[in-house]
Amino acid sequence: MTTTSTATLEPVDGEFTVAAPGEWQNLPDAIEDDLMVINMGPQHPSTHGVLRMLLTMDGEVIVDNQPVIGYLHTGIEKNAEYRPWVQGVTFVTRMDYLAPLHNELAYCLAVEKLLGISDQIPERAQAIRVILTEINRITSHQVALATGGMEMGALSAMIYGFREREDLLDILEFVTGLRMNHAFIRPGGLAQDVPETFIERVSEVIDALPGKIDELEDLLTQNPIWLERNSGVGVLTREQCLDLGVTGPVLRSTGLAHDLRKSQPYCGIEQYDFEVPTVDTCDGYGRFLIRIAEMRESIKIVQQALKVLPGGPVMVADKKIAWPAQLALGPDGLGNAKEYIGKIMGQSMEALIHHFKLVTEGFEVPKGQVYQAVESPRGELGYAMTSSGTNKPYRVRVREPSFIHIGTIPSVTRGLQIADVIAAVASLDPVMGGVDR
Amino acid sequence: MVDATTTKAAKEDDDTGASTLSVHLQELREVLTGGIPGATASEHRGELTITVDPVTLTAALQFARDDAATQCELLSDISAVHWPGGVMPVDVEETTGWPTYTEERDEGSIEVNYILRSVAKNHWFRIRVSLPDDDPTVASATGIYSSANFMEREAYDLMGVEFTGHPNLTRIMMPDDWNGHPHRKDYPLGGVEVMYKGETIPPPDERDY
Numbered sequence: 001m002t003t004t005s006t007a008t009l010e011p012v013d014g015e016f017t018v019a020a021p022g023e024w025q026n027l028p029d030a031i032e033d034d035l036m037v038i039n040m041g042p043q044h045p046s047t048h049g050v051l052r053m054l055l056t057m058d059g060e061v062i063v064d065n066q067p068v069i070g071y072l073h074t075g076i077e078k079n080a081e082y083r084p085w086v087q088g089v090t091f092v093t094r095m096d097y098l099a100p101l102h103n104e105l106a107y108c109l110a111v112e113k114l115l116g117i118s119d120q121i122p123e124r125a126q127a128i129r130v131i132l133t134e135i136n137r138i139t140s141h142q143v144a145l146a147t148g149g150m151e152m153g154a155l156s157a158m159i160y161g162f163r164e165r166e167d168l169l170d171i172l173e174f175v176t177g178l179r180m181n182h183a184f185i186r187p188g189g190l191a192q193d194v195p196e197t198f199i200e201r202v203s204e205v206i207d208a209l210p211g212k213i214d215e216l217e218d219l220l221t222q223n224p225i226w227l228e229r230n231s232g233v234g235v236l237t238r239e240q241c242l243d244l245g246v247t248g249p250v251l252r253s254t255g256l257a258h259d260l261r262k263s264q265p266y267c268g269i270e271q272y273d274f275e276v277p278t279v280d281t282c283d284g285y286g287r288f289l290i291r292i293a294e295m296r297e298s299i300k301i302v303q304q305a306l307k308v309l310p311g312g313p314v315m316v317a318d319k320k321i322a323w324p325a326q327l328a329l330g331p332d333g334l335g336n337a338k339e340y341i342g343k344i345m346g347q348s349m350e351a352l353i354h355h356f357k358l359v360t361e362g363f364e365v366p367k368g369q370v371y372q373a374v375e376s377p378r379g380e381l382g383y384a385m386t387s388s389g390t391n392k393p394y395r396v397r398v399r400e401p402s403f404i405h406i407g408t409i410p411s412v413t414r415g416l417q418i419a420d421v422i423a424a425v426a427s428l429d430p431v432m433g434g435v436d437r
Numbered sequence: 438m439v440d441a442t443t444t445k446a447a448k449e450d451d452d453t454g455a456s457t458l459s460v461h462l463q464e465l466r467e468v469l470t471g472g473i474p475g476a477t478a479s480e481h482r483g484e485l486t487i488t489v490d491p492v493t494l495t496a497a498l499q500f501a502r503d504d505a506a507t508q509c510e511l512l513s514d515i516s517a518v519h520w521p522g523g524v525m526p527v528d529v530e531e532t533t534g535w536p537t538y539t540e541e542r543d544e545g546s547i548e549v550n551y552i553l554r555s556v557a558k559n560h561w562f563r564i565r566v567s568l569p570d571d572d573p574t575v576a577s578a579t580g581i582y583s584s585a586n587f588m589e590r591e592a593y594d595l596m597g598v599e600f601t602g603h604p605n606l607t608r609i610m611m612p613d614d615w616n617g618h619p620h621r622k623d624y625p626l627g628g629v630e631v632m633y634k635g636e637t638i639p640p641p642d643e644r645d646y
Contacts, residue, residue, distance in 0.1 A: 082626050242510040245512055369486075384514060407587035
């Protein structure tokens, strides 16, 4: 026991490593200025995962706040370099666990751009992608409001938010087989077509949703405690937002209607009629209002998309890229259809070779580098992807909005009190799985 | 110093015939190559890339932010790609599936890509610098865009790019006593001793349990 504790306290390069060395040096001279340094996290119920903050306090007021991250770093970007292009989907869907479908979508759009097949993706696949990601946006905002409310002590908001999210996750499970980590959107289209009763089932839940959002709004919008805790807290002006790279609801709470779905549309989202809600309060309360309004806009998009859902295939026609599968439900679960197995095993050796090569080696992607961004619930989610012309990515780099937003914590929380830090960080809605990747 | 291979790749892109860029980006290309000294433009899949010399990077970013035609308010992303010199540094057989890297380069390089986005003009493009991988040093962008702070720390931590003038260039993802830069290509996946605060765990293939 004794030896272990001595080992951890041993100075590195002649300096004590209490915090990360650089961060410690940059903290104000606590003793001289009569300041106090308080450590918050990494294990704390209100830090949205494992986020650590080093607060320098002057009495009750925060002078400086340095976020420390990396506790959830899993090396997904590095891992993706060692797997075929298709398998990358199963990695990236685990990064931002509240918006898995947005990660899959951005990854696949980037691969398709590298392949040069962006205009060959079937319309049905595009429409289903839009429906699923918009449902995902609603669930993500519900968690943001539910956990945000819980951290302010509004436990009913937490229960309401998670209850409604559960209905939507049931839809995602019904379509993809999993509540999270779907790996359903694939380069070239979708893993499989949606079930037959898709439209009825989704409509049923989506049409009932506005009433449930009303309930959540009733609970919070005019709630004096909620108002007091969030108004004027976590303020970021438009100039600060742009300088700090902030996007998404936080940027839109400064009155700037920047939304990649409008400015750089993808998956044919420009054909649907929806608004980009903005407020100009620049604070946590404004971001709450925006998330509520965005849920309603997402409902509108899903309803329109369901109405005009085109038929046809859900995978690109190019057999060199399309995953060779005709899935069917058998007695032992989902798997390749009997007829398909019969064909590749009994009749066509070429089909078997094709299946084997594509499944084991995957397809090759021409050399090049692209950057593809989508509007995730938190802002601009970008994939900077490089191919060296082989069957594996050369480099996958993810621009995570949560990571960028964590970088604004010093600016957001300076001058606040400790209790407000929780409200301010909650209004940024960081997801630590996305921050650390 | 512009890497020879980068220039060659850029030329190949240009030689593919008609431009894939939108009219707006073609105009932007003229503005950028005219406004940034020594800048060369290339395009791929409808994306505009401006390759600049590392010494002019700060001027290029400043121009991209302040020029009325470019007006990039957002520095969206900083990412680095490592292209090691020589042939593949790691044996394919020994690791489980190193991406077959057939391109042979005389000198290793690290490319740093800056994604710049304009909300007002609704465009984005990439500024790229190529640095030697044995001493990747470039000026920090934190003086121009505050968002560079965390992204440069990440690029330093995982790729080892030194950003001179950065206020707090420390590790951000890995523990602060970590050795090496994990996203470099000469840092293989697995096969390294997992080390944390004095404790070491041997790599999977050397464990006897």
